[in-house]
Amino acid sequence: MNKIFFIGAGPGNSDYLTLKGRKCLQKSGVVFAPNIYKITYKPFLRGKTVYDPMEYLFKDLKKLIEKHLISTNISFLLPGDETVFSPFQPIIDYYSKISEVVPGVGVVNASSALLKKTLDLPNVSNTIVLTSSRSLKSTFEDHNFIRFLSRDVTLVLFMNHIPLKELTERLIPYMGEKCPIAIVYKVSLPEEEVVIGNLKNIASKVKKDYFESKKEPSMALVIVGYVLNKKATISSWDYRKKQIWDKRKK
Ligand SMILES: C[S@@+](CC[C@H](N)C(=O)[O-])C[C@H]1O[C@@H](n2cnc3c(N)ncnc32)[C@H](O)[C@@H]1O
Numbered sequence: 001m002n003k004i005f006f007i008g009a010g011p012g013n014s015d016y017l018t019l020k021g022r023k024c025l026q027k028s029g030v031v032f033a034p035n036i037y038k039i040t041y042k043p044f045l046r047g048k049t050v051y052d053p054m055e056y057l058f059k060d061l062k063k064l065i066e067k068h069l070i071s072t073n074i075s076f077l078l079p080g081d082e083t084v085f086s087p088f089q090p091i092i093d094y095y096s097k098i099s100e101v102v103p104g105v106g107v108v109n110a111s112s113a114l115l116k117k118t119l120d121l122p123n124v125s126n127t128i129v130l131t132s133s134r135s136l137k138s139t140f141e142d143h144n145f146i147r148f149l150s151r152d153v154t155l156v157l158f159m160n161h162i163p164l165k166e167l168t169e170r171l172i173p174y175m176g177e178k179c180p181i182a183i184v185y186k187v188s189l190p191e192e193e194v195v196i197g198n199l200k201n202i203a204s205k206v207k208k209d210y211f212e213s214k215k216e217p218s219m220a221l222v223i224v225g226y227v228l229n230k231k232a233t234i235s236s237w238d239y240r241k242k243q244i245w246d247k248r249k250k
Helices: 019-026 035-040 058-069 089-094 107-115 164-175 234-249
Strands: 004-008 028-032 049-051 073-078 099-102 127-132 153-158 180-185 193-198 220-224
Touching (some): 019 028, 019 073, 019 099, 028 058, 058 089, 107 180, 107 193, 107 220, 164 180, 164 220
Parallel strands (some): 004 073, 028 073
Antiparallel strands (some): 153 220, 180 220
């Protein structure tokens, strides 16, 4: 029985494909790849039949899948990873008996690496909120992500559609105007840009509005929190060594 692989394809650049994802892709004669991956994954897609899944209603997608499944495995390339904000869940659920989900590098992982910052730090932030300013069925006001915020939280905002100036004005009462913010645009891709500032000055630092495009979803991730400019203390390493790791050995 042929299978359908749902492969976390990373933030864009094919260097982020895992070895497991690569093996599954090699075994598939048909690949459903969103437009950007058709370009960045070109060498991996040679000789395969490639479709853009976003061009089909579910019923047409189902027809295509079932036509090809008779003769080959099928792979879907999922932006980032399936863990958060993925539109592919209905297909995974529908074919759950013959599907396998392969984890990948999420945009948040690639952004954290680029910034060289873990998103939690003792005494700074112990909570990371992964959220979006909108969801399919609600307006921003209905989807009130602000309620999760405080100064000891790190906010990771996907698919932001709120103009930056307005976004920062909404965040300042909860996070403070000195709170650091990073905008990570097209991480791993040739157009990659990072703008770092605080909630008061970030709007004047950006050269383009990353959240304006009506045509395409924004390819920028917003990270807000004091972890971004705090250094981890050496004493936290030594504390762990003495109080946690050494005690485990006994
Ligand atoms: C539908 S979500 C996909 C998230 C994905 N499932 C993941 O694991 O990261 C799309 C949003 O992810 C962010 N995003 C996707 N690709 C990105 C990239 N290369 N650089 C920065 N942000 C990106 C943007 O916020 C975009 O609006």
